[in-house]
Amino acid sequence: MAVNLLGSSDSDARIILNVGGTRFETTKSTLKKLPATRLSKLTEQLSYYDPILNEYFFDRHPGVFSQVLNYYRTGKLHYPLNVCGPLFEDELSYWGLQREEVEPCCWMTYTKHRSTAETLSILDSLELDTVRSSQQEVIKKFGWDDDFDYIQGRLPKYKKMMMIIWQIFEEPRSSTIAKVITVISIFFILVSILSFVLQTLSMFRITDIDFVTVYVNKTTTDRTPTLSRQHVHSSFDIVEWICNTWFIFEIMIRFIVSPNKKEFCKSFLNIIDFLATSWFYFTWALIKLNVNDNEALDLLSTIRIMRLFKLFNHHPGLKVIITSMKYSSSVLWLLIFFVLIAVAIFAALIYYAERMTTRHPNENMFRSIPDALWFNMITMSTIGYGDLYPKTMLGMLIGAVSTVAGVLIIDLPMPIIVESFANFYTHLRARSKLPKTRRKIGPAEPTVKKRTPVTTIDNGQNLKLLGQTARTSMFSTKTVINNNIKSSVA
Numbered sequence: 001m002a003v004n005l006l007g008s009s010d011s012d013a014r015i016i017l018n019v020g021g022t023r024f025e026t027t028k029s030t031l032k033k034l035p036a037t038r039l040s041k042l043t044e045q046l047s048y049y050d051p052i053l054n055e056y057f058f059d060r061h062p063g064v065f066s067q068v069l070n071y072y073r074t075g076k077l078h079y080p081l082n083v084c085g086p087l088f089e090d091e092l093s094y095w096g097l098q099r100e101e102v103e104p105c106c107w108m109t110y111t112k113h114r115s116t117a118e119t120l121s122i123l124d125s126l127e128l129d130t131v132r133s134s135q136q137e138v139i140k141k142f143g144w145d146d147d148f149d150y151i152q153g154r155l156p157k158y159k160k161m162m163m164i165i166w167q168i169f170e171e172p173r174s175s176t177i178a179k180v181i182t183v184i185s186i187f188f189i190l191v192s193i194l195s196f197v198l199q200t201l202s203m204f205r206i207t208d209i210d211f212v213t214v215y216v217n218k219t220t221t222d223r224t225p226t227l228s229r230q231h232v233h234s235s236f237d238i239v240e241w242i243c244n245t246w247f248i249f250e251i252m253i254r255f256i257v258s259p260n261k262k263e264f265c266k267s268f269l270n271i272i273d274f275l276a277t278s279w280f281y282f283t284w285a286l287i288k289l290n291v292n293d294n295e296a297l298d299l300l301s302t303i304r305i306m307r308l309f310k311l312f313n314h315h316p317g318l319k320v321i322i323t324s325m326k327y328s329s330s331v332l333w334l335l336i337f338f339v340l341i342a343v344a345i346f347a348a349l350i351y352y353a354e355r356m357t358t359r360h361p362n363e364n365m366f367r368s369i370p371d372a373l374w375f376n377m378i379t380m381s382t383i384g385y386g387d388l389y390p391k392t393m394l395g396m397l398i399g400a401v402s403t404v405a406g407v408l409i410i411d412l413p414m415p416i417i418v419e420s421f422a423n424f425y426t427h428l429r430a431r432s433k434l435p436k437t438r439r440k441i442g443p444a445e446p447t448v449k450k451r452t453p454v455t456t457i458d459n460g461q462n463l464k465l466l467g468q469t470a471r472t473s474m475f476s477t478k479t480v481i482n483n484n485i486k487s488s489v490a
Contacts, residue, residue, distance in 0.1 A: 133174075168181055189311070254270075353395045
């Protein structure tokens with residue numbers, strides 16, 4: 001322990017702390033301010049006490065320790081900006097401090113690493129960097145890691161085939177065959193959607209015309225054409241059959257080799273694929289049953305366009321967009337809630353304003369509140385079709401206020417959503433540049449040994465190892481100690 005030269009109390013004795021090569025000096029009373037911490041329990045019997053240099057050595061981060069020691073002095077713990085959050089938490093844990101003791105001014109900066117860790121864990125769950133899973137990872141997904149045949153090293157051939165087929169259909173970049181299957185799947189998706197769009201053009205629709213006999217007079221008749229119905233060209237039916245044959249084949253194979261059938265059926269993209277494919281066969285059966293009034297069924301067949309969401313599995317950037325939207329769902333729901341409230345309020349105001357101030361009822365374009373709701377929706381979203389508009393001064397004033405309110409309500413939460421996407425995309429770009437394998441540092445071997453102190457009984461034997469300066473300093477230290485002992489005895 002430090003030498004007490006002035007004969008003051010032991011609590012005021014100075015202590016030298018060597019942290020990572022940087023020496024800090026404080027008093028024992030300062031370290032006693034926070035009991036039950038590492039620095040409050042310093043004794044000479046500890047392994048990191050050096051009796052020759054009369055200091056305690058800790059192989060820790062000196063920059064963080066400066067803030068820790070300042071916390072003992074002032075009672076305020078601040079976060080250093082030049083260290084990472086997990087490192088700061090590790091240092092606090094080592095010194096026996098709680099992370100909740102960080103000052104409010106530094107709390108937002110300190111907790112930023114937690115959102116970063118959450119973002120990285122979400123990106124890990126998306127498996128954007130996974131090109132081809134290892135055999136152990138695939139076996140673990142199938143739940144065969146505890147299988148007796150796998151432990152014995154003789155996995156059945158049908159299980160090996162399931163693993164290969166699963167990787168071909170679920171990991172597009174795992175092999176050349178997987179890339180070919182992916183290209184074929186994307187091709188059929190695009191052809192199916194293109195066929196669905198083109199068959200609505202009149203040039204590709206065939207009109208069936210029936211002729212009826214009409215009596216011009218009592219003796220003369222004439223054949224008059226009547227429009228019976230329209231149907232698409234037969235070539236579109238062939239294209240649809242080829243595409244849906246591939247879709248039903250793909251979804252059946254993926255279901256058979258799926259490691260978790262329940263999770264497969266709960267997947268949003270799989271549900272869309274199944275509904276779009278089954279709806280094609282259902283409408284085909286209705287046509288064969290001569291059900292002609294199928295306009296409502298054609299409306300529901302637009303679900304096939306949602307197959308475009310399957311392309312999200314093949315591009316990491318598209319996955320990041322969907323993930324950022326999910327991550328910002330609370331902000332989006334709050335935005336929708338406020339927009340609906342504002343639309344309802346301004347719709348009622350402009351409806352009654354136009355109703356009261358219009359001279360002739362026929363001049364009022366807002367016949368009901370639903371008309372005013374439509375007007376405020378397109379006005380607050382800054383679209384403005386121009387089909388409805390106010391004609392009175394009071395109505396124009398309310399319309400102007402609703403426009404400004406719409407801009408503020410919609411634009412203010414947008415930076416939060418943009419920041420969320422930028423956060424995901426920035427980390428995705430950074431992860432893509434990291435090396436796939438990194439060097440791992442193992443734990444240090446516990447070879448720390450406590451130095452043997454030089455006592456007055458050494459008769460100068462250990463002093464041969466020291467230089468002339470250290471030897472003179474030690475003799476002067478022993479002389480001061482002897483003088484203090486004599487003064488205390490007296």
